[in-house]
Amino acid sequence: MRKAKDYVLLFLKGMGMGAADVVPGVSGGTIAFITGIYEELLGSIRSVNKDWLLLLRRFKIVEAYQHINGNFLVVLVAGILLSALSMGPLVADWLEVYPIQTWSFFFGLIIISCLSVARQASPWGWKNGLAALIGAAIAFYVTIATPAQTPETLWFVVLSGAIAICAMILPGISGAFILLLLGKYRFIFDSISNFDIPIILAFMVGVLVGLISFARGLSWLLKHHHNVTVGLLAGFMVGSLNKIWPWKEIVTFRVNSHGEQVPLITRNVLPTDFQTITGQEPHILQAILFVGIGVFLVVVLEKIATLRRNPQR
Numbered sequence: 105m106r107k108a109k110d111y112v113l114l115f116l117k118g119m120g121m122g123a124a125d126v127v128p129g130v131s132g133g134t135i136a137f138i139t140g141i142y143e144e145l146l147g148s149i150r151s152v153n154k155d156w157l158l159l160l161r162r163f164k165i166v167e168a169y170q171h172i173n174g175n176f177l178v179v180l181v182a183g184i185l186l187s188a189l190s191m192g193p194l195v196a197d198w199l200e201v202y203p204i205q206t207w208s209f210f211f212g213l214i215i216i217s218c219l220s221v222a223r224q225a226s227p228w229g230w231k232n233g234l235a236a237l238i239g240a241a242i243a244f245y246v247t248i249a250t251p252a253q254t255p256e257t258l259w260f261v262v263l264s265g266a267i268a269i270c271a272m273i274l275p276g277i278s279g280a281f282i283l284l285l286l287g288k289y290r291f292i293f294d295s296i297s298n299f300d301i302p303i304i305l306a307f308m309v310g311v312l313v314g315l316i317s318f319a320r321g322l323s324w325l326l327k328h329h330h331n332v333t334v335g336l337l338a339g340f341m342v343g344s345l346n347k348i349w350p351w352k353e354i355v356t357f358r359v360n361s362h363g364e365q366v367p368l369i370t371r372n373v374l375p376t377d378f379q380t381i382t383g384q385e386p387h388i389l390q391a392i393l394f395v396g397i398g399v400f401l402v403v404v405l406e407k408i409a410t411l412r413r414n415p416q417r
Contacts, residue, residue, distance in 0.1 A: 111179050117141055118183020123195050125188060125272055125279060132184070133273040134341060138217045138402055143326060145180070145273070148173040149319035207350040208391040212398025214348060218341045220402060225334035232335035239339020246282070247347035254287040258306040264288045265310025270318040274340055350391050351378040 106114070117139040121132035136142040151172045159168035198206045225232050254260055264286050272279025283289040295303035325333040352370035378386040 106175070111175070114141070114176065114179045115183040118180040119187035120183075121180075122184035122187025125184070132279070134214060134217060134344075136273070137221055137337070138213070141180070143323070144173070144176065146319045146323040146326070148177050149315055150323045152316050203352075204350045204387045204391050205394045207348055207352075208394035209398045211345065211348045211350060212395035213402060214341055214345060214398075215395075216399040216402045218338055218345075221334060221338040221341060225331040225338065227331075228335075229331075231332050235332045235335035236339035236342070239336040239341075240343035241339075243340045243343025244346050245343075247344060256291060258302065261288070261292075261303055261306040262310035262313070264292070265307040266314030267310075269311045269314040273315070273319065273322075274337070346372065351375045351386060353378075353381050 117135070120135040120139065124135045125132035133142065136145050156168055156171050159165075159171060195206070222228075222236075254264075264283060267286065268279040268282045268288075270279075272282075280289060283292060292303070292307055294300075295307070322333070349372040351373050353373050355371050373381055375386040375388050375391070378384065
């Protein structure tokens with residue numbers, strides 16, 4: 105049973121997920137995996153089923169709340185929402201003002217997390233390796249895909265919500281970036297800003313359908329094919345590193361909801377070529393420092409998690 109300090113820590117994990125989810129290229133699922141709540145999150149989402157609906161129909165509210173691990177979901181979602189609304193703009197500002205340092209931090213965070221996740225699939229065999237290669241190839245393709253022109257009809261908004269939320273809970277694949285690829289990132293956030301109720305409701309329907317169905321399938325895979333599934337997830341994270349590479353040349357721009365030009369398509373370049381191409385300082389030493397901070401943070405989180413599982417150590 106969780107104590108008060110456990111819920112404070114869970115809330116902070118939710119804030120980490122929320123901050124990651126608003127960045128096109130970083131997945132909240134990665135943060136959930138790093139912080140050790142990934143499988144509990146999937147299990148809690150999966151419990152939104154016919155038994156839960158039956159409890160609600162019988163007005164057994166307390167039992168229904170307990171059935172879906174309500175305390176866990178409420179605290180986690182509260183952290184995600186608070187972070188997305190408050191820290192989201194701050195992270196966006198960091199990416200604009202300190203892009204190399206910010207991307208370097210995420211790069212370090214994810215590269216060490218790849219190793220952390222991969223260790224959970226021990227022992228490794230050819231099936232794990234093949235799954236990791238497939239996952240890496242899929243994630244890499246997603247990072248280089250060109251954004252599409254898509255319809256703004258309600259059915260496609262529902263589909264976009266379902267696809268984006270599936271990506272959002274996958275380590276290494278960003279739901280925000282998927283919306284960009286579908287041509288719906290600005291459209292959805294403009295709709296939220298303008299309180300366009302039909303669009304918001306359609307998107308939320310897609311999110312709920314995608315979340316419940318996808319979490320159920322992923323939970324089944326983790327239960328019955330754990331090592332291969334973890335290998336696939338680790339591969340997703342490896343493939344996503346292409347998107348998070350700190351040194352980029354901007355190829356094309358898009359106009360955001362404030363009428364400002366922001367990068368849309370970028371190309372990775374070597375830090376030694378960055379200054380020649382862009383005329384900007386590559387900040388190589390600072391990048392190494394922030395990669396180290398990201399690595400250090402994951403190592404500390406793992407150590408804390410190990411001590412909590414084995415207090416005698």
